[in-house]
Amino acid sequence: MEANVTKPFVKKKQNMKRYFMEGDGKELSTNKASKDMKKHSPEKKGSKPIGEKRFKKPIKMRTYSDKDGQQKTQQVFKIDISKTERHRKWQMKKQRQAQGEQRKLQHRKHMREQQDPFPGDAPIPKERIQKYERGEHIKDTGTRTGQGSRKLAEQEKKLQFAARQAARTEILLHEEAGFLEADEGEDTTSITQHDLAGVVDITSAQKFFELKLPDFGPYSVNYTRNGRFLLMGGVKGHVAAIDWMTKKLLCEVNVMETVNDVKWLHQETMFAVAQRQWTYMYDNQGIELHCLKKLDCVLRMEFLPFHFLLASANSKGYLSYIDVSIGEKVAGYSTQMGRLDVMCQNPSNAIVTLGHSGGTVTMWCPKLKEPVVKMLCHQSGVRSVAIEQAGQYMATSGIDRTLKIWDLRTYKMLHSYKVPMGAGQMAFSQQGLLATGMGNIVQVYKDSCRQEVKAPYLTHNLTSSVRSLQFCPYEDVLGVGHSTGFSSLIIPGAGEANFDALESNPYQTKQQRKEAEVKMLLEK
Known part of the structure; x- marks a missing residue:
């Protein structure tokens, strides 16, 4: 059942x-x-x-x-x-x-059965490796012990590996710098800023603008290292910090005193203002943080970002170094060469360069009381000095209306140009373009260091005389401070097309900015 x-x-x-x-x-x-x-x-x-x-x-x-x-x-x-x-x-x-x-x-x-026809890493051209090499190779000759030779060999091996890796990763840099190319019978000098703004895209066209501030000029200008923020200081006391990309005003104050120069410090949260008597430090809200009475009668300033040093030159011929991380004076020397109103720094080694009324150019470092280099560049007083990003070439201009290009590796003159008016202001871009301010005319030269040029790359006429010049990092923009305000000019091919976000990030957040500050202090 x-x-x-x-x-x-x-x-x-x-x-x-x-x-x-x-x-x-x-x-x-x-x-x-x-x-x-x-x-x-x-x-x-x-x-x-x-x-x-x-x-x-x-x-x-x-x-x-x-x-x-x-x-x-x-x-x-x-x-x-x-x-x-x-x-x-x-x-x-x-x-x-x-x-x-x-x-x-x-x-x-x-996979074992299929053998690679090209084993190992892909070969790298020697020209590309030489592009990222710095200086000569380390030689182990002259060492007394074998341990010293091994250390030098290991160091040289690391340097070569870094150069190879940098050359290998160059393929990831997909952005390229572009320049204006004129047709036959045309000249780029005749192209105006309005013509450029009309043919470029909307984002690039917005980079050409003017700020009319005729009451407090002439203005000194300075960009941050990442090229995001702009600092302006008028001689009659007007100081303003803005995000020039979004046109957002960070702060605006009137110090009710003569302003000789303005400089951003290590980040956009602090800046220094060289006023008539002393030098002051402010935050990005316009609040006074410090009064540096050790820096009096300052005419020019330069901030060394990797050393956190604020170098200043005053009207008494005195050069000072202040460490802004600890607030103490590191060094100070009397140049014995009169008024110091011409100053720049070498971006590759942080050497401060001064121009003097006797036609000489001196280079200084904080540890030496005497200049490391002293050159006779002009038969008359020096009006302006500029050094390119790699630190290989220097441009000087004098009262005798000459503009000279010097090779800092051999300290010899390469080219000499006769300009209609003496260049009172000069600046190099990241791609080697040289901008000069002569009266109310701004001229930009292309490849002026490597070859002799006959005509400027671009020209722009202003309504007033030029006070200061600076190229915006990582942008094809030239900032010009003049007597009636500020002008932002479009210069194709001026800026570096690819930026390192770990070094200088224009789009960094608050957290990234804090981490970058801690990293900079540790590296210092």
């Missing part, structure tokens, strides 16, 4: 416990659960029957009548098939793992 299976009368979790009823205590041979259990757990020789192994003692006895009216007895058994299901899933998991390991072995064998 076939076993009658009733519905479960005890409710448990699904796929965990099932209850079946079997008549006369026989094995449920026709039950689906019993079939699955037999399939996955085959009976071994000498073992107990599946029914005896899986079924427990009857929970309840039940008597009922069938269709013929005969009395029959039913026993309720509980079967635990959860262990069987877990065993089956475990076996399937092991099988999948074995198949995965087998596929990996086959893939490795296939």
